[in-house]
Amino acid sequence: MKTLIFDPFSGASGDMMLGTLISLGADQNIVRETIESTADVSVAIDKVNKKGIMAVDVDIIVAQESHSKHYHEIVDIVLNAKLPKQVEKDVLQVFEILAKAESKIHGKTLEELHFHEVGQNDAIADIVGSCTAIRNLGPEEVLCTPINVGGGLVKAAHGLLPVPAPATLEILKEGGLSFYGNGKREMLTPTGAALLSYYSKSIECIPHGKAISIGYGAGKADIDNPNVLRSMMLDVDEPIATDLVEVLETNVDDVTGEVLGNLFDKLLKMGAKDVAIIPATMKKGRPGSIIKVITRPEDSPKIAREIIRETGSLGIRVLPTKHRFVANRKINTIDVDIGGQTVQCRIKVAEDKNGEIMHISAEYDDCKELSLSTGFPLKEIIRKVEETSWVTYLKN
Numbered sequence: 001m002k003t004l005i006f007d008p009f010s011g012a013s014g015d016m017m018l019g020t021l022i023s024l025g026a027d028q029n030i031v032r033e034t035i036e037s038t039a040d041v042s043v044a045i046d047k048v049n050k051k052g053i054m055a056v057d058v059d060i061i062v063a064q065e066s067h068s069k070h071y072h073e074i075v076d077i078v079l080n081a082k083l084p085k086q087v088e089k090d091v092l093q094v095f096e097i098l099a100k101a102e103s104k105i106h107g108k109t110l111e112e113l114h115f116h117e118v119g120q121n122d123a124i125a126d127i128v129g130s131c132t133a134i135r136n137l138g139p140e141e142v143l144c145t146p147i148n149v150g151g152g153l154v155k156a157a158h159g160l161l162p163v164p165a166p167a168t169l170e171i172l173k174e175g176g177l178s179f180y181g182n183g184k185r186e187m188l189t190p191t192g193a194a195l196l197s198y199y200s201k202s203i204e205c206i207p208h209g210k211a212i213s214i215g216y217g218a219g220k221a222d223i224d225n226p227n228v229l230r231s232m233m234l235d236v237d238e239p240i241a242t243d244l245v246e247v248l249e250t251n252v253d254d255v256t257g258e259v260l261g262n263l264f265d266k267l268l269k270m271g272a273k274d275v276a277i278i279p280a281t282m283k284k285g286r287p288g289s290i291i292k293v294i295t296r297p298e299d300s301p302k303i304a305r306e307i308i309r310e311t312g313s314l315g316i317r318v319l320p321t322k323h324r325f326v327a328n329r330k331i332n333t334i335d336v337d338i339g340g341q342t343v344q345c346r347i348k349v350a351e352d353k354n355g356e357i358m359h360i361s362a363e364y365d366d367c368k369e370l371s372l373s374t375g376f377p378l379k380e381i382i383r384k385v386e387e388t389s390w391v392t393y394l395k396n
Helices: 014-024 028-038 071-080 085-106 121-137 166-175 190-199 257-269 297-311 364-374 378-395
Strands: 002-007 041-050 053-062 141-144 153-156 159-162 209-218 228-236 241-243 246-253 274-281 287-295 317-319 324-326 328-338 341-351 357-362
Touching: 014 028, 014 053, 014 121, 014 190, 014 209, 014 228, 028 041, 028 121, 041 121, 041 209, 053 121, 071 085, 071 121, 085 121, 085 166, 085 190, 121 190, 166 190, 246 297, 257 274, 257 287, 257 297, 287 297, 328 378, 341 364, 341 378, 357 364, 357 378, 364 378
Parallel strands: 002 141, 053 209
Antiparallel strands: 002 228, 041 053, 153 159, 209 228, 241 324, 246 287, 246 317, 274 287, 328 341, 341 357
16 A cells, blocks of 8 residues: 655654655646645745755745735635645645634634734645645555654744644644654644644554655754654555554452453443453462453553552553554444344444455344344344345445
8 A cells, every 4th residue: 555654753844744745756846836826936946954864945935925814815715726626625624724723722713714824825835735745646545653743932822832832732633643742942833733634644653564755855944853854655565454552451359240340341431442351360379350451552541540449459560562453443234134024233344454344243232132122043143144244245
């Protein structure tokens, strides 16, 4: 799978996005022509050395100073630019992400919203150019490693505020992107955040694959470390998705089955991905249990605390886990004939990244209700539902 990966160890901005995508192989003539036909700017593309790394530097030269624009003005500019339909859609949605964040921060409707920095011609050029470049590269998937947002203070309409800026933080939250702070200045701009949020899915580590091309886009500031946005196009050869998990484990004794059963249900409701309670023989021959929980790293502290509260355990082990392989799962409903009557039953479908079906299982609760209402044995209901599901999916 042709996968575009952004690796923003030094943050991201609109011009850095443009630079890294051109460095990666996007057609700079197409990008330049599209930008210059949309905004009243000219585009200069060069290479610069940023602390020992050669990177593409994109300079948006504004023909004349323009006033900052209202959101509806930007929408009109994009609609009148006659961009390719997919690029037009992308640009409008990136600006919508920015607009919704600003709207929430300032307490104004989209109709009232007045952009400042992102309403200038150079910001419009950055977004139009980046959207054009990504479509030109044509990745099948776009991923993003955790983003360095920087540190210190940033000048905002409300005065000096901690990094990340309010709009940037709102975009990160809505986009579900992983980030961290390292540095003494703002490293991630709202424009960079909006582009990454719109196109990419957050990952904790780079997937297994072979590099097709590598790009570096230069930021304008000179800092202690290379101020570049790295990107890479990978031929990813793992069709099964991965996610990051931690395994929590503890041994307990003198805990009743009722307490363990209640803990089992409670941990699942708190977000644990899986819970196992395994009978064990403890020291001095006492009967006990091993509690093992698979959870997201960010949920580990609250899960561990609840285990201690409920069982009296004095310590929870965190087993080192890089990541796990997971199938993409979805719930569908299928029509099935049971005793001459057509009924509906939910099924779980597991697929790899390419959409190939790996497994189908009947939803237990639905099958149990069908067994009670029809009188057929539960195992027959499950068998019939799964056989019908496979036949239906193979036909499609």
